[in-house]
Amino acid sequence: MNDQNTILRVEDLRVRFRTRRGDVRAVDGVNLELNRGEILGLVGESGCGKSVTAQAVMRLIGDGRGEEVSGRVELDGEDLLQKSEKEMTKLRGRRISMIFQDPMTSLNPVYTVGNQIAEVPLLHEKVTRRDAYARAVGMLETVGIPSPKERARRFPHEFSGGMRQRSVIAMSLCCKPEVLIADEPTTALDVTIQAQILDLLQDLRRDFGTAIILITHDLGVVAEVCDRVAIMYAGGIVEQAPAGELFRKPRHPYTQGLLASLPKIGDRGILKAIEGRPPDLMNLPEGCRFAPRCPHAFGKCSEYPPLERVAEEHDAACWLEKKHE
Numbered sequence: 001m002n003d004q005n006t007i008l009r010v011e012d013l014r015v016r017f018r019t020r021r022g023d024v025r026a027v028d029g030v031n032l033e034l035n036r037g038e039i040l041g042l043v044g045e046s047g048c049g050k051s052v053t054a055q056a057v058m059r060l061i062g063d064g065r066g067e068e069v070s071g072r073v074e075l076d077g078e079d080l081l082q083k084s085e086k087e088m089t090k091l092r093g094r095r096i097s098m099i100f101q102d103p104m105t106s107l108n109p110v111y112t113v114g115n116q117i118a119e120v121p122l123l124h125e126k127v128t129r130r131d132a133y134a135r136a137v138g139m140l141e142t143v144g145i146p147s148p149k150e151r152a153r154r155f156p157h158e159f160s161g162g163m164r165q166r167s168v169i170a171m172s173l174c175c176k177p178e179v180l181i182a183d184e185p186t187t188a189l190d191v192t193i194q195a196q197i198l199d200l201l202q203d204l205r206r207d208f209g210t211a212i213i214l215i216t217h218d219l220g221v222v223a224e225v226c227d228r229v230a231i232m233y234a235g236g237i238v239e240q241a242p243a244g245e246l247f248r249k250p251r252h253p254y255t256q257g258l259l260a261s262l263p264k265i266g267d268r269g270i271l272k273a274i275e276g277r278p279p280d281l282m283n284l285p286e287g288c289r290f291a292p293r294c295p296h297a298f299g300k301c302s303e304y305p306p307l308e309r310v311a312e313e314h315d316a317a318c319w320l321e322k323k324h325e
């Protein structure tokens, strides 16, 4: 993977929340690379730090009291963690955008959808209000909203859930950002609409060249749309690989457990859940964080395993890889 191909590089990202009960290490050593124009799936159990990672990358956390963020988040070589809030305001929506699980988080109920989308180019580009509004209507059409001109005059509550999410996607892509982070964009939608939104994201990636981080806990979604996958466990990335390779040859016992818990066609429907629970983020073990649940754990696992190359474009953080060397 050469540098020119990488649009977003996250290095040793750490986020701590100071609470009365102690420090929560929500993200603890995340390393990620997103290539231009690719869709990277970020997968892991609830609470493993996916949303906090996304919010830290967007600099939506880190400036508040009790929040501590460290590491590097390079967008095309520039460290976003070093930018001022003013510089970030110029970047967000123009070069890097985020969509949230619940579209109402991003939509303001008191403005029409057309006017809200038009605000994005008005903020970032030298355009007239009329041109910005025309762009908004064009984007609504691009994301597949029927009668976009008429719809643009409506308010968010007059839209269905799927149409709201399409509107949010229109808003986030209006200025053609290089990177889009989609945090569980389809979880709140029913299955048919989910599939349509995933298709839409793929089309937009193709047409706009936007690189996408797709956060999900659904490996079925990953198999369908992602080029590469990063598996997250207790605040860190434990494995990353091209999607096909990861499904064929998962290296980390956690990934193997996730895949084994997937129902397969022809199965009698017996799911093998991974036994045990993720560690307490206030009290992370020194060594491998998965070791307490791992069927293969051995002595070396009391040390922290770094994420290392195990095959072409395939990284894993597991001492088993070294056991037989």
Ligand SMILES: Nc1ncnc2c1ncn2[C@@H]1O[C@H](COP(=O)(O)OP(=O)(O)OP(=O)(O)O)[C@@H](O)[C@H]1O
Binding pocket: 017, 019, 024, 026, 044, 045, 046, 047, 048, 049, 050, 051, 052, 053, 217, 281
């Ligand atoms: N402001 C905060 N203060 C303290 N702890 C927090 C705060 N925000 C998040 N956390 C904790 O950080 C951890 C990671 O949360 P995060 O929302 O990133 O999980 P997630 O992987 O997105 O989970 P899900 O799949 O449920 O969305 C959780 O244990 C959460 O309770």
Ligand SMILES: [Mg+2]
Binding pocket: 050, 051, 052, 183
């Ligand atoms: Mg989340």
